[in-house]
Amino acid sequence: MPPLDLSLGLGTSGLDDPAECTATVAAALDAGYRHVDTAQMYDNEAAVGDGIERACADPTVDVEREDVIVATKIHPTNLAPEDVRRTARESLDRLGLDRVDLLYVHWPTDAYEPEATLPAVDELRDDGLADHVGVSNFTPDLLREAREILDAPIAAHQVECHPRFQQAELRALAEEFGHRLVGYSPLARGALFDDDAFLEIADRSGHSPAVLALAWALARDVTPIPKATGDHVRENLRAVDADVPDSTLAAVDALESGGRQIDRDDAAWNR
Secondary structure (H helix, E strand, O other): OOOOOOOOOOOOOOOHHHHHHHHHHHHHHHHHHOEOOOOOHHHOOOHHHHHHHHHHHHOOOOHHHHOOEEEEEEEEHHHOOOHHHHHHHHHHHOOOOOEEEEEEOOOOOOOOOOOHHHHHHHHHHHHOOEEEEEEOOHHHHHHHHHHHHOOOOEEEEEEEEEEEEEOOHHHHHHHHOOOEEEEEOOOOHHHHHHHHHHHHHHHHHOOHHHHHHHHHHHHOOOOEHHHOOOHHHHHHHHHOOOOOHHHHHHHHOOOOOOOOOOOHHHHHHOO
């Protein structure tokens, strides 16, 4: 199996209205996105699947199922082996797919037991239900442990990552281990739009704050997956071809950390 080519993706966390979610996914694929991210936790897999089906069935949209990287994640309460096997198949049913390109362990919490959970994920890959496996919200130690247990290579590690929370250690580990770091909340859940220091850099760059944040991620080998609706879907995609000079990227690099936007009490880094 060749490595995943993970381009800027569409994040769907928070797209709770089924009609809006379906329309957004279809519009994103029409605009040129080829990476769609969902999860059992988001309760929108069926709507995401409907959006993919709508786009692929539309003769005016030049996209086939094989062109789209579809990722979903197993809920942390479903990480006992029998639940991994059962709920992954339920996710496929909701998505209307016979396989996903990327299947993540969402959070290493609740029912997560590395020696039990990860072989069940391997089994799904061996059975052809997932082309690649990934992890999400793992600490460096848990990431190393998972690499030792899994037979399959880790294709992606998904974590919060944005200009005010740059994840230097996990970016370095992604380079060392050969997987992609996928950044959720790449716009810091909108906090960047009220961040005077970042806005000043964006203003000098001539790019919108959203485009600059996403272009910074791409330049730092992070695959961002912003949630977007309406006109923002196409605006975010402009980051792929944005011309951002090294001096501007360095100015973003120099921003002080503002901490996490998403910080569950039971997250691995809080234990």
